[in-house]
Amino acid sequence: MFEVKDTDFFDLEEDDFDTVLASDITFSGSICFTRPFMIKGTMDGSITATGDLVVDSGACVTADITARRVLVRGKVTGNIEAKGLVFVTSGGSVFGDITSEKVVLEPGSVFSGRCTMLQS
Secondary structure, eight states, X not given: OOOOSOGGGTTOOGGGOSEEEOTTOEEEEEEEESSOEEEOSEXXXXXXXXXXXXXXXXXXEEEEEEXXXXXXXXXXXXXXXXXXXXXXXXXXXXXXXXXXXXXXXXTTOEEESOEEEOOO
16 A cells, blocks of 8 residues: 555554553643653643653543654544654544645544644
């Protein structure tokens, strides 16, 4: 179909993450991190990171996000700014603006906002 660099990002399993916000957790506030982080639950606030973020299936995030790479399998309401890649899977949705060098929206994904692709 198509080739996406950074495929190691998609091979990460839950055990590869130092921190996972579990599906039964609701968190409000600011999150800052440098290592890969996975959200499986509900989060409301802001996310600022130099590491990678995965919003897993079933997760609901209402936040402006700044990270290195962002993989969206769940729902994000807020703007996303990534240094390298924003990838929204067929089950994912983003309601907000995306700014990144690379943006991939799989068929079946939902995106409502503006997209700005930066030159590397």
